[in-house]
Amino acid sequence: MxxxxxxxxxxxxxxxxxxxxxxxxxxxxxxxxxxxxxxxxxxxxxxxxxxxxxxxxxxxxxxxxxxxxxxxxxxxxxxxxxxxxxxxxxxxxxxxxxxxxxxxxxxxxxxRKPLPKDDKRYIAVVTAGTSDLPISEEAALTAEIMGNQVERVYDVGVAGIHRLFDKLDLIRNANVVIVVAGMEGALASVVGGLVERPVIAVPTSVGYGANFQGLSALLGMLNSCSAGVAVVNIDNGFGAGRMASIINHMR
Structure with missing residues (x-):
């Protein structure tokens, strides 16, 4: 019971x-x-x-x-x-x-009893690079088990920005956008400046020494000049998925 x-x-x-x-x-x-x-x-x-x-x-x-x-x-x-x-x-x-x-x-x-999902409202999980996938999948799978449709847009970082533009319609039509990035964390600001949806930024510990295990990405995201970008803790894919789920279920 x-x-x-x-x-x-x-x-x-x-x-x-x-x-x-x-x-x-x-x-x-x-x-x-x-x-x-x-x-x-x-x-x-x-x-x-x-x-x-x-x-x-x-x-x-x-x-x-x-x-x-x-x-x-x-x-x-x-x-x-x-x-x-x-x-x-x-x-x-x-x-x-x-x-x-x-x-x-x-x-x-x-x-055992999957929660119902609204197929007209989805969360987009956007990832800078393949190295960010463990955190991206933590966010995406968390959102899915909590009753959300999720669309994945992976490996579209700023080093090849044309890859992001090819998926822009899919991202803009999402109800909430999660952006996962390491290195300098620039992808969150780029996406934040292109959409009218709430953006949840997830800094990852991916990067060389001056990345300081994700601190540079965290600070870059916190200092974003794009409005509507909120930031969770380093590598906190779960926190982003949970927050996105709460926003997506609001009516």
Whole structure:
């Protein structure tokens, strides 16, 4: 039984008079989160924010990741783990055979009931170079599991700007645009000056020494002269995908 189904069942039981108000409140409170000792899983987040708690796998042991995702999957149809390696996925797959691993983006998916997608509104993920693809795919796949159509426009960086112009109609017709770039991060400013949609810029740690592991791209994007460009943290494809999803679902 999912978290939402459990809440509905409790409300129906109270309505039918099979449990009293005090018992209903106690059960509602108990259903809100699970305490595993090393983690407190926030089940109510799916109601508050429209998607269950996402597991950041880096820094956790394989046992912790497996236990967290197993419990989340007991009460939610769709769950997501980010920054996962092959060992952590192997541990998750033992307890969740339907889990899927996207090696390039380092994401673990369980998607039992895909969220509906509006085929008239989509998110464009625009990438400067092939080296940026792991972060681009983290953004794109995050947006997709959260119920969005995604169009990918990859390897259109400023070193060959004509490649971007060939895809400009596709980018301009998007509801939200995510731009992923390393090096100096110039692509975000270029795209921002060409579209009337919100642009979410993602600096990546791709680049030589003076890139400072993405700091030069971050500062370049933060100093963009194009209006309508917002910036997430270095290599934070998940954050960009989540923000784009929220914007795309607004009516």
């Amino acid at each position: 999912t978290y939402e189904e459990n809440l509905l069942a409790l409300l129906e039981s109270y309505k039918a008079g099979t449990i009293d108000a005090k018992t209903a409140l106690e059960k509602l409170h108990a259903a809100d989160y699970t305490d595993l000792g090393f983690a407190k899983l926030d089940h109510n987040r799916s109601l508050r924010q429209g998607f269950p708690e996402v597991v950041y796998c880096e820094g956790k042991t394989v046992e912790q990741v497996a236990a967290i995702m197993e419990k989340l999957a007991q009460v939610h149809n769709n769950i997501l783990g980010t920054r996962a390696d092959a060992d952590k996925f192997a541990a998750v797959q033992k307890v969740l055979p339907d889990a899927v691993y996207h090696k390039n983006s380092r994401l673990i998916f369980v998607e």
